[in-house]
Amino acid sequence: MKLGFNIFLGGFLTLLVVFGGLFAHWLAPFDPVLDANLMNAEMPPDTEFWFGTDAQGRDVYSRILYGAQISLTVGIVSQLINTVIGVVLGMTAGYWGGWWDDFVNGLTNVMLAIPSLIFALAVMAVLGPGLVSLLIALGLTNWSWTCRIARSSTLSLKSQGYVQAAQTLGYSDLRIMFTQILPNMMGPILVMATLGMGGAVLSEAALSFLGLGIQPPFPSWGSMLTDAREMIRVAPWAAIFPGVAIFLSVLGFNLLGDGLRDSLDPHMRTRKL
Amino acid sequence: MLRFTIRRIFQIIPTVIVVALLIFVIFSVVPGSFAASLFSDGKTNADPKLIAQLNEQFGLNKPLHERFFTYMWDLARFDLGTSFRTRLPVIDMINDRIWASLKLAIAAMVFAIVIGVPLGFMAAMRPGSVLDTVTMIGAVSGLSLPQFWLGLLMMMLFALQLNWLPSFGYGDGAFRNLVLPAMALGVTPLALLARTTRAGVLDVMNADFIRTAHAKGMSEPQVVRWHVARNALVLIVTTVGLQFGSLIGQAVVIEKLFAWPGIGSLLVDSVAIRDIPVVQGTILVIVLWFLVINTAVDLIYAAIDPRIKQG
Numbered sequence: 001m002k003l004g005f006n007i008f009l010g011g012f013l014t015l016l017v018v019f020g021g022l023f024a025h026w027l028a029p030f031d032p033v034l035d036a037n038l039m040n041a042e043m044p045p046d047t048e049f050w051f052g053t054d055a056q057g058r059d060v061y062s063r064i065l066y067g068a069q070i071s072l073t074v075g076i077v078s079q080l081i082n083t084v085i086g087v088v089l090g091m092t093a094g095y096w097g098g099w100w101d102d103f104v105n106g107l108t109n110v111m112l113a114i115p116s117l118i119f120a121l122a123v124m125a126v127l128g129p130g131l132v133s134l135l136i137a138l139g140l141t142n143w144s145w146t147c148r149i150a151r152s153s154t155l156s157l158k159s160q161g162y163v164q165a166a167q168t169l170g171y172s173d174l175r176i177m178f179t180q181i182l183p184n185m186m187g188p189i190l191v192m193a194t195l196g197m198g199g200a201v202l203s204e205a206a207l208s209f210l211g212l213g214i215q216p217p218f219p220s221w222g223s224m225l226t227d228a229r230e231m232i233r234v235a236p237w238a239a240i241f242p243g244v245a246i247f248l249s250v251l252g253f254n255l256l257g258d259g260l261r262d263s264l265d266p267h268m269r270t271r272k273l
Numbered sequence: 274m275l276r277f278t279i280r281r282i283f284q285i286i287p288t289v290i291v292v293a294l295l296i297f298v299i300f301s302v303v304p305g306s307f308a309a310s311l312f313s314d315g316k317t318n319a320d321p322k323l324i325a326q327l328n329e330q331f332g333l334n335k336p337l338h339e340r341f342f343t344y345m346w347d348l349a350r351f352d353l354g355t356s357f358r359t360r361l362p363v364i365d366m367i368n369d370r371i372w373a374s375l376k377l378a379i380a381a382m383v384f385a386i387v388i389g390v391p392l393g394f395m396a397a398m399r400p401g402s403v404l405d406t407v408t409m410i411g412a413v414s415g416l417s418l419p420q421f422w423l424g425l426l427m428m429m430l431f432a433l434q435l436n437w438l439p440s441f442g443y444g445d446g447a448f449r450n451l452v453l454p455a456m457a458l459g460v461t462p463l464a465l466l467a468r469t470t471r472a473g474v475l476d477v478m479n480a481d482f483i484r485t486a487h488a489k490g491m492s493e494p495q496v497v498r499w500h501v502a503r504n505a506l507v508l509i510v511t512t513v514g515l516q517f518g519s520l521i522g523q524a525v526v527i528e529k530l531f532a533w534p535g536i537g538s539l540l541v542d543s544v545a546i547r548d549i550p551v552v553q554g555t556i557l558v559i560v561l562w563f564l565v566i567n568t569a570v571d572l573i574y575a576a577i578d579p580r581i582k583q584g
Contacts, residue, residue, distance in 0.1 A: 110291045113560050113567075115522025118540070125544040125552050126299055198417065205419050206526045210541050225422060229530075232429050239429065243422035251417035258413070 006259030013252025017245075021068030028062035032219045035059065042235040052237035054227055060238055063219035064245050070220045071249060074134055074204040075197040081139030083146055083193050090150025091177050095158060104147065111144040117203055124212045134213050138200050146192045153185035160184075187264040191257050198253035205246050221246045274575065281571050285564045292560045293348055296553050297341055353554035358546060363554035367536055371558065373443060374535030377528070378520045380455035382513065385462035390509060393470025398497075400475065408467055415464025421526040424457030428531075441532040454531040458524055462516040466509070473508035477501050507578050514570030518563040 020027065029048075040057035043049050051060035093104035111119075120137040127133035157163060158181070166176045207213035208222030216223055221242040228239035328334040335343075347354065353363035396408040431453060432440030444450035477483065478501060486496045525537035532538070536555050543551035 106291065110288055110295060113288055113292060113564055114295075114556070115519050115559065115563065117525060118522045118556055118559055121525070121540060121544050122296065122299055122552060122556055125547060125549070202419055206421060209421055209526060210529055212541075212544060225425065229425060232425065233433055236429055239422075239425055243419060243426070246419045246422060247414075247417055250419070251414060254413060254417050 004259065004263070006255045006262065008259075010252050010255030010257070010259055013248050014256055017068050017249040017252060018072060020065050021072045024062075024065035024069060028059070028065045030059040030062040032058065032063040032066040033217045035062070036217075042231060042238075044235075045237055051241040052235060054224070054235065054238045055231050060224070060241050063224060064221065064241055067219045067221045067224065067242065067245065068249070070131070070214055070218070071201045071204060071246075073131070074138060075200045075253070077135045078138035078142070078200045079193045079196045081135070082141075082143040082196060083189060085140070086143035086146025086192075087150045087182070087189060089143070090147035091154045091181060093147075094151040094154030095173065095177055095181070101151075104151070108144045108147050111141075114141075116141040116199070117206060120203055120207060121212065124207060129212050129215055131214060134204055134207060137207075138203055142196055142199065146189060146196075149188050149192060150185060153188065154181055157181045157184055187260075191261045191264065194253055194260060195257035198250040198257070201246065201250050201253065277575060278572055281568050285561075285568060288564060289557070289561060290345075293345065293557060294341075296556055297344055300549050300553060301337055301340075348557075353557070354550035356543075356551050357548045358543075358551075363550050366539065366551060367554055367558055370534055370536045370539050373446075373533060374521055374524060374528070374537060376446070376451065377454055377458060377524055377533060377535060378517060380451050381459035381520060381524075382462060382517050384455055384459035385466055385516070386513060389463040389466030390470050393467040394474055394505075396467070397471040397474035397478065405471075408471070412464040412468040412471075415460050416468075418460060420457050420461060420523065421530050423460055424453065424527055424530050427453050427457060441530075443532075443534050454527050454533055457530075458520065458527045461523065462513075462520065465516060466512055469512040470505065470509055473505040474501055477504040480504075507574060510573055510577065511570060514566055514573070518566035518570075521559050521562055 035058060037057040040049070040053050041055055043053040043057070045052040049059050049061065051064065053059055054063070089104045089107075093101040116138075119141040123137035123140060124133055127136060154177075163176060163180050166180050171179075204213055204220065205222035205225070208220040209226050211223070211226060214220035214223055216227070224242040225239060228235070228242065232239050325334075333340070344354075351364060353367070355361065356363055356366060359366065392408050396402075396405040399405055428440045431438045438452055439447075439450050440453075442450055483496060483500055486500050491499070521537065524533075524535060525541055527533070528535045528537035529541050536558060540552060540555040540559075543549075543555065
């Protein structure tokens, strides 16, 4: 495993998912919802249906392509929300200190004590199933590590000469935070966001699998697995391909995140293979 | 050590109170009444009289602050309320289920430790070897695998094709029923343990005291036993503890897939029918589990490595 291999493979897998999702409309031979035909139900993979068909005769390949849109939307939007919350709380806590720092620290510790999937389940219980609920639930549950990293980076950056120079020049606190501190901690934050995207894709699949996320007939990889479970004896392909899609996209985000971390942290690089 | 132990145990209490507050707030901001959602089928509205009666019965018509104090007071007496659906005390429902969850989590963790730790150790002993590369690729893949999908595939192979193991259910606690869910749940901690063990051992192997041990003529097995294993243990214990704590959260989907009667499946079922007291209760118990295990890890950690107590 050479340096950059992680980034290369992770980037390739991520691009594959992005490409599939963005161009699903052109790449998919069938409509993921409307092209249901019981005459074609549970057909094994062949030249017409590359990944076979499900119980309603819908093309699994087309549904996986459209499913990528949902996974990517959930991954990107929820991580954006998490990152904004984590960075704002962590940076202000580290910069201002005092009671605000204590408060943010306490809140972070509480959030770390609640497993993220459990917290997301609680939010889904309140908001009900659906895409928007998923985005909110997953966007509110995973900011604690980002917050910790943002806080500790801010604490060490605060004493840097250029930040003190900016303070002497009379810059406002917010201006210093956003123009002097934030750009210098983007690396680790980006790594956290990339790794978090993999986690969000997994959580979305799990919640949809439990019937609490994306509702049928819309093609989410998780809900496709719920349907596939019922007919696993007769149509195993309907269970295999959506799982492979989840696995490869999460692997892509994880490898990309690992690779980015290694290239940003020279200390890690020497210890790697 | 005693003071440290007592201090760490008392630190749990404020966190539990804040989590209880947070959970209470989340379920209080919900639009509309739970009683209405409980009886409405989405098309027709429930009978207003029935809703009023239910609100009265569960004290949902009282002001928020009053409800909160009642909730906290009940909590202090280990009363988690009554289920909207079954009308049974939530604590009894959880008590009926928690042992199954505990059993599953322990089995998954044992599976992960027995395979993950030796694998990581062997990989670190021969960095760059085929075994090392395969272990690391396996570990990254294991961390990216949806556990429930792996469970589904194992169900397909070992239960439906080969007929070796039952595909789901508790089976009166038979070991056969435990194997598939425990393996599916254990794969993530296994991957993480293999990775952390490898990193921990590699880190120790490069330390100065290992070179000193070699220089003073200790044999390789002695160095490994006395210095490498003991120092890597701290990291391994931490990972095991943290993973064990979060395992019950991850178990939710596996329990549901294998129809395992634990608190994870109780939580999912209660979320689906919006049985809020049960949802609140199970989440609190899961958080408490996590905190207790974290505290236990800290204490074991302090026992293994005396430097921690001072820090």
